[in-house]
Amino acid sequence: MIPVKLEDVSKVYPGGAAAVRDVNLTIGAGEFFTLLGPSGCGKTTTLRMIAGFTLPSSGRIWFGDRDVTRVPPNERDTGMVFQNYALFPHMTVFENVAFGLRVRRLPKDEIRRRVEEALAQVHLAGLGSRRVDQLSGGQQQRVALARALVIRPKVLLLDEPLSNLDAKLREETRSEIRRLQRELGITAIYVTHDQAEAMAISDRIAVMEGGRVHQVGTPQEIYHRPATRFVATFIGKSNLLEGVLTRVEGNTGWVRVGEWEVGVHLHRRNPGVEPRPGRRVLLSIRPEGLQPASDQEHANVLVGTVERVEFGGAYTEYTVAAGSLKVMAAIAAADGDLRRVGDPLRLYVPPERIFLVE
Numbered sequence: 001m002i003p004v005k006l007e008d009v010s011k012v013y014p015g016g017a018a019a020v021r022d023v024n025l026t027i028g029a030g031e032f033f034t035l036l037g038p039s040g041c042g043k044t045t046t047l048r049m050i051a052g053f054t055l056p057s058s059g060r061i062w063f064g065d066r067d068v069t070r071v072p073p074n075e076r077d078t079g080m081v082f083q084n085y086a087l088f089p090h091m092t093v094f095e096n097v098a099f100g101l102r103v104r105r106l107p108k109d110e111i112r113r114r115v116e117e118a119l120a121q122v123h124l125a126g127l128g129s130r131r132v133d134q135l136s137g138g139q140q141q142r143v144a145l146a147r148a149l150v151i152r153p154k155v156l157l158l159d160e161p162l163s164n165l166d167a168k169l170r171e172e173t174r175s176e177i178r179r180l181q182r183e184l185g186i187t188a189i190y191v192t193h194d195q196a197e198a199m200a201i202s203d204r205i206a207v208m209e210g211g212r213v214h215q216v217g218t219p220q221e222i223y224h225r226p227a228t229r230f231v232a233t234f235i236g237k238s239n240l241l242e243g244v245l246t247r248v249e250g251n252t253g254w255v256r257v258g259e260w261e262v263g264v265h266l267h268r269r270n271p272g273v274e275p276r277p278g279r280r281v282l283l284s285i286r287p288e289g290l291q292p293a294s295d296q297e298h299a300n301v302l303v304g305t306v307e308r309v310e311f312g313g314a315y316t317e318y319t320v321a322a323g324s325l326k327v328m329a330a331i332a333a334a335d336g337d338l339r340r341v342g343d344p345l346r347l348y349v350p351p352e353r354i355f356l357v358e
């Protein structure tokens with residue numbers, strides 16, 4: 001198990017703009033770490049620099065205390081899994097998995113033993129003699145995983161490995177990858193544009209956009225304490241409300257949002273947001289933070305009219321208009337009482353469900 005560190009890493013492709021800018025990351029030994037962001041944000045370029053396929057324009061990459069910035073890929077001790085599997089279609093499963101060991105000139109017996117062990121790890125024992133083009137997509141991705149693991153890499157790199165699988169198989173394979181990574185205690189770096197996948201599988205996530213890292217944190221931190229407007233919108237759904245901080249009373253700040261005055265807990269803010277009356281602020285409230293108000297609640301209550309109803313099973317999502325404000329509320333189905341378009345709805349948001357983003 002080794003940690004991976006990126007120090008001020010940037011990449012400018014010849015004739016292009018910067019694809020990755022000043023990225024600093026420390027990935028812990030044995031951690032499952034995800035680079036998450038929309039298409040073109042620089043996550044693949046970052047992964048390829050860690051793998052050694054792409055040379056950084058500046059900065060350094062460390063595996064433990066070894067500077068690998070200029071070390072060729074085959075000398076880095078990494079295993080890589082790609083979106084399109086990148087297997088040899090005319091070869092058998094066994095030959096595909098054995099490939100890296102043959103290149104390393106291991107004795108025949110050991111190759112056989114290790115390939116069988118790797119196939120058992122990915123639940124493909126007994127399929128060694130099949131041709132790869134006779135396997136399903138999910139099975140092919142397991143072969144690719146076995147091929148990456150058989151060389152016992154120090155770092156496992158995965159570039160959108162589930163993109164070509166259907167939804168159900170994606171979830172199965174995802175928990176399979178996570179189980180193996182935990183069992184083997186290997187450091188894993190995973191690239192995806194799918195925020196739900198990233199939240200489900202990762203110890204920590206780096207959210208990227210425009211070649212930069214916006215935030216690094218656990219899925220919970222990123223969801224509940226988004227560092228930027230981009231993170232708040234990219235991860236899950238969020239009501240982003242612009243307002244002005246009018247008063248500060250102890251630990252509570254009062255924010256005017258349109259005609260609504262709402263109390264917030266001042267410790268629930270990004271460090272850069274100093275709590276000074278008169279300051280413009282951006283509030284993030286997740287849709288499940290807004291719930292039907294009881295008769296006892298008077299502060300932090302928003303009275304509006306239902307504009308849209310979308311039944312989603314466990315939750316029903318409402319768009320509620322209150323004066324110039326429009327908010328999304330996700331109300332648990334257990335609440336029972338389904339509202340219709342045009343119904344009045346009183347919503348309450350507890351101060352601890354509000355986060356000051358900017």
Ligand code: ATP
Nearest residue numbers: 013016019037038039040041042043044045046193
């Ligand atoms: P995707 O999910 O679409 O692959 P990504 O987040 O992985 O996107 P990158 O593939 O790292 O993003 O690309 C980042 C930027 O660098 C993009 O603007 C892309 O067009 C550019 N880029 C990537 N590879 C090259 C290359 N070989 N030459 C020139 N520009 C490149």
